[in-house]
Amino acid sequence: MMDAETQEIFRQEAEALMEALQEGLLVLKDTPDDLEVVAGVFRALHTIKGTGAMFGFSRLASFVHNFEAAFEAVRSGKAVVTPELVNVALTAYDLIAELLEGGDPDLAKDAELTAALNAATTGEAAPATAAAPAAKKDAAPAKIESWDLQFRLPQDFMEIGGNPIAMLDELREVGGDSVSVRLLTDRLPPIAQMDPRALYAGFQVTLPGTIKEGAIRDVFMFHEDQMELNLTAVHAAEAAAPAPAEAPKAAAPAAPAAPAAEPKAETAAKANKAASAAVAQLRVAADRVDLIMDRVGELVIAEARLAAIAAQLQNEALLGVVEDIQRLALGLRDSTMALRMTPLSSIMGRFRRLSHDLAETTGKTFDFIVEGEETELDKTVVEKLTDPLVHMIRNSVDHGLETPEQRAEAGKPERGLVKLSARHAGAEVIIEIIDDGRGMNEAxxxxxAIERGLMTEDSDIPRSEVLKMVLEPGFSTAEQVTALSGRGVGADVVKQAIESLNGSIDITSEPGFGTTFCLRLPLTLAIIEGLLIGVANDRYALPLLAVEQILELPEKLAKGDSATDVIELNNELVPVLRLRQVFNRTGTPAAHPKIVIVGANDTRVGLVVDEIIGTNQTVIKQLSPLHSRLKIFSGATILGDGCVALILDVIHLVTLGQEIEQRLKGNAA
Incomplete structure (x- = not known):
């Protein structure tokens, strides 16, 4: 039995395989005839089984062996993928996940799911066929005369340290003296095109039938995902007459194998590419990446201080060294930031599974579409997004989508739509959950809200703000509690999680046409490019990606002293905030103030500042719980001279601008 640390290594390695397995099963639900996906599911199961057995997960390996057998039947054409098989396979996936997490479910589950998998692949002949594997296992020496094995390793196999001769020696150890090997040279390119480091030849091996299939496949346990492997049992009836059997066997590589070579070559090329990518990767603990990020942040601060000192001394040699350090620090920052960035695809698999389960639970038919899953965010943001998105997708299906009968009455297609989309927008990432259901009932x-005292009957609150009240703790309009929702919990969890990430939520809904939840999140929570501005004697930082324009303050606005105003820009009225008045700063105003146009939520606002100091690398430091209630600030940073500058929250500033704009429109009306 392996120790706990070794088993944890296996669990980490199994995560990617489990993700691929679940993704493959969900794809098969819609494309059951895709044999390439079937092969991918089989490979994932086979690898989990092999490595699980090696790392001491004997129960897991035994169960996955039976799971694998079901997809081997599909892969060999003896069975087909059906909705029943996919559903049972997903339940079996859950059992594997529980075993990987160290759980100890009832042993009866293993047998129950194994029988269900067998029934799903055999149909009505389940009892008779179910006995076949056992009979085959017991009577294998009598029925199988020999094994015909053909395999081709990746072309870069030897270049990455592999040894095909060692594999052949291992097969000889398994099969004994009766093993015969023949070289397959049908794919050798012309000499002028040969790479001396590449492996072009394949191997055909004949082994005695007394060997179990698993023993042969175990030789290739760690390579089967990246190679071609065909293992065929030659039965005694086929080998009864030695002379006739010799001719077909000699012809086999030329006739049956040749037509299959072309599609397999393409598959092998893809596998080789994937294998090369895997070799280039290195698994690193997340806390180590966080530690490196912290060190890089401190380096950026130290580099800024050094640059300030060099600027004061005006020493050319020192300035040259500072420029080199700045260049290296910038490159190190970008490289480390890239390590922290994670595509949303890393969590999308669980949402596809969630949609499958919701369809089964609610009886509602709908398509779940994902757009922009390649969009990257800081890993901390991605990790905290999972639960909020789960709640929102559940609500979209349970509250938003109608039943097929209700949709038909409303003149809608029977199948509903739930879409999860993501895209970059400046310094933000926008994630939308869209459904085409009944919409939200504002009344x-x-x-x-009136019953709960959140507003009064004569409150003049915009529709957008009314809809946001569903995010308040304990708020629910459901008439009955279901297994999915109705208790008023979940939406407030979403709000708290998004606000903890310095993000915001907008809700738009059209009765009868659906609802859209729009999440706006910062791209990263670590280091950003900032624009340093001066207001009175204080300095503040703005995310540079949110800055659209910097203008001289028009003379007519320079004379005003109110905290808010409006400016016409490109035939559009843009609200203006005078930060001196907003922060209640006194003193003589600057002779030539500037106006910085920033944008978020498809809205712009102008910020009147005393001076533009310049750009800098802004290392984001979180505010204390006491100061975090000041929503106008999203964090703080340390400047080169050791002073602290607060980072302005652009989303909050834009919200203030929107309120100004609404008041102006109300006054005009």
């Missing part, structure tokens, strides 16, 4: 929300 019901207002009524419930």
């Amino acid at each position: 019901a929300i207002r009524k419930r």
Whole structure:
């Protein structure tokens, strides 16, 4: 039995395989005839089984062996993928996940799921066929005369340290003296095109039938995902007459194998490419990456201080060294940031599974579409997004989508739509959960809000703000509690999680046409490019990606002293905030103030500042719990002279601008 640390290594390695397994099963639900996906599912199961057995997960390996057998039947054409098989396979996936997490479910589950998998691949003949594997196992020496094995390793196999001769020697150890080997040279390129480091030849090996299939495949346990392997049992009836059997066997590589060589070559090329990518990767603990990020942040601060000192001394040699350090620090920052960035695809698999389970639970038919899953965010943001997105997708299906009968009455397609999309927008990432359901009932929300004292009957609150009240703790308009929702918990969890990431939520809904939840999140929580501005004697930082324009403050606005105003820009009225008045700063205003146009939520606002100091690398430091309630600031940073500058929250500033704009429109009306 392996120690706990070794088993944890296996669990980490198994995560990617489990993700690929679940993704493959969900794809097969929609494309059951895709044999390439079937092969991928089989490879994932086979690898989990082999490595699980090696790392001491004997129960897991035994169960996955039976799981694998079901997809071997599909892969060999003896069975087909059906909705029943996919559903049972997903339940079996859950059992594997529980075993990997160290759980100890009832042993009866293993047998129950194994029988269900067998029934799903054999149909009505399940009892008779179910006995076949056992009979085959017991009577294998009598029925199988020999094994015909053909395999081709990746072309870069020897270049990365592999040894095909060692594999052949291992097969000889398994099969004994009766093993015969023949070289397959049908894919050798012309000499002028040969790479001396590449492996072009394949191998055909004949082994005695007394060997179990698993013993042969175990030789290739760690390579089967990246190679071609065909293992065929030659039965006694086929080998009864030696002379006739010799001719077909000699012809086999030329006739049956040749037509299959072309598609397999393409598959092998893809596998080789994937193998090369895997070799280039290195698994590193997340806390180590965080530690490196912290060190890089401190380096950026030290580099800024050194640059300030060099600027004061005006020493050319020192300035040259500072420029080199700045260049290296910038490159190190970008490289480390790239390590922290994670595509949303890393968590999308669980949402596809969630949609499958919701369809089964609610009886509602709908398509779940994902767009922009290649969009990258800081890993900390991605990790905290999972639960909020789960809640929102559940609500979209349970509250938003109608039943097929209700959709038909409303003149809608029977199948609903839930879409999860992501995209970059400046310094933010926008994630939207969209459904084409019944929409939100504003009247019901207002009524419930009045009952809870969140507003009064004569409150003049915009529709957008009314809809956001569903995010309040304990708020629910559901008439009955279901297994999925109705208790008023979940939406407030979403709000808290998004706000903890310095993000925001917008809700738009059209009765009868659906609802859209729009999440706006910062791209990263570590280091950003900032624009340093001066207001009175204080300095503040703005995310540079949110800055659209910097203008001289028009003379007519320079004379104003109110905290808010408006400016016409490109035939559009843009609200203006005078930060001196917003922060209640006194003193003589600057002779030539500037106005910085920043944008978020498809809205712009102008910020009147005393001076533009310049750009800098802004290392984000979180505010204390006491100061975190000041929503106008998203964090703080340390400048080169050791002073602290607060980072302005652009989203909050834009919200203030929107309120100004609404008041102006109200006054005009």
